[in-house]
Amino acid sequence: MKINQHARLSVAPMMDWTDRHCRAFHRVLSQEVLLYTEMVTASALVRGGARHLLAFNASEHPVAVQLGGSDQAELAAATAMAVDEGYDEVNLNVGCPSDRVQSGCFGAVLMRQPDLVADCVTAMQSRAGVVPVTVKCRIGVDEQHPQDVLPHFLQTTAAAGVTRVTIHARKAWLDGLSPKENRDVPPLDYPLVHDMARRFPDLHLSINGGITSLDQVDTHLQYMDGVMVGRAAYHTPADVLLTADQRVFGVDRPPLSPFEAVEQMRPYIADHLQAGGRLNQITRHMLGLFAGRPGARGWRRTLSEGAHRPGAGLEVVEAGLDQVIAVIHAAE
Template identity: 70%
Template sequence: MRADAVTEAAKLSVAPMMDWTDRHCRFFHRVLSRRALLYTEMVTAPAITRGDALHLLTFDAAEHPVALQLGGSDPAELAEATRIASGYGYDEINLNVGCPSDRVQSGCFGAVLMRQPDLVADCVKAMQDQSDVEVTVKCRIGVDEQDPEEALPRFLEAMEKAGIKRATIHARKAWLEGLSPKQNRDVPPLDYPLVYRMKAAFPDLHLSINGGVTSLDAAQVHLDHGMDGVMIGRAAYHTPADILLNADALMFGDVPAVRSAEDAAVAMLPYIEAHLSVGGRLNQITRHMLGLFAGRPGARGWKRTLSEEAHRDGAGPEVVLRALDHVTQHAA
């Protein structure tokens, strides 16, 4: 895919989320939106170079535009992981400089790297040397004792000098001491105005804002403040129809990918059948579809049927259709 097309898609993206945005989730999200940029879960560079995570790199061609997020802090290792991953055909390679989990800290990557912008610059330059697609970064506004007013512009300046042209900023500081990864998603206050000021200070950088965005209306507010893109995480996962079903029309001025959430559920059936035919299990896909009808009559029955039946041996498309009946009965 052309670099400018990927940049255009970054106007709205779905955040990389561990244990959530796997290939089945991304295919489902792509059924809902043709245009939004999708991200993988973070995959660590060592896991790729050792061969432990190569199975995580495969994806369906329908997922384009899709970006791979890498985690790591060793330039040589990230370069090798990028070289390997480049053969899979991703449209972007992204470096994680924002994840606050204990596992990430122990490996000296993720949000802790906000303290070492020069090292991050070395990492992205090494990755760029091995990538035929754009290398980007996703960061926080700072960590722990850092003053974001100083730390964030210093970080972005280092990224720009390293050749980065596109970055996503989670508008919260990460507290690596004292807060759990879950708390780091909610407890530190959001500072959207700081991110807006960064766009003004770095006009040549394509900057997306992330954190606490729960609707397309909220996303549009950020765009109206001058941001180039908006990344949505949990809302896109838990209420996918609210975010992605309307995204193509409202954010990109395009025809919607599907007319309704019901149509999206039906559109998933051939993909489900193909997955089952090679030994996959239904719940590996449907666990990502539980929130498809969130807030609508019949949503509880949809979710209950999938939760209770999709994990059973032999469960197939008929379970999805039975779950869908709970919704269509109310709509009739």
């Protein structure tokens, strides 16, 4: 299956969340969805010597790295590093609204400079080889009129050779809203993004923002080439990812149960602990596995209270499963 086919459903890059342990967990839940790293700044890789931020497990494929920056030379060099590490895609962040990205002239502020974005992706493509360079953007920022800005942005990036773009269907308000508020306060404009798919049939366009269920994914796929899910994939991963391969990708194999997913995570957790890692570095991403299911509270509490303790091991995970099983048996 080609990378564009995997992009039919993807998990959004989320700072502090979609690290390599989170991605390893999500890959257990779905073998088909496209996974993204947290945003990594090109300057951290090129000038900061932080190449370790590109580390990932081979089991994560297909996996994309998201880069932040606007210096063409740095982005080109960072792209070369990512390709050398084996990533399946390099994505340029044109959507993050934090103060940090404004001061560094990258993220959503670049919506005001589509020509600079085009120059950036051209530089990245020069070092990417056959690995696709993609863009994740907003529909506009601040006082911009998305119905005018977004088509021009897409036209400009497409002319630079970009063939796939993910659009967060909200404006970013760089003046007056916090990054957290920018994830919720600006209204969603799904019809505008759907219209872009009609107007740019040669682009592979994915929609992002406020999508919380596979039913909503199905609805958007009537209009879009792909859907990107963010917080719902993290907080309720079983609901979004466990049946995605069957529903979204048409795979003919039974989905895992949450219990089977935990079983498949055991070797990964054991290897991490053996290497000197801490249990909660992995289990913090698994807290929502039983969300909405019997025993979810006991599972979450057991892992939250026990996984951070020195020497905590797989016995904490076992205790969490025992909490779930006890609630199920009590209800029988």
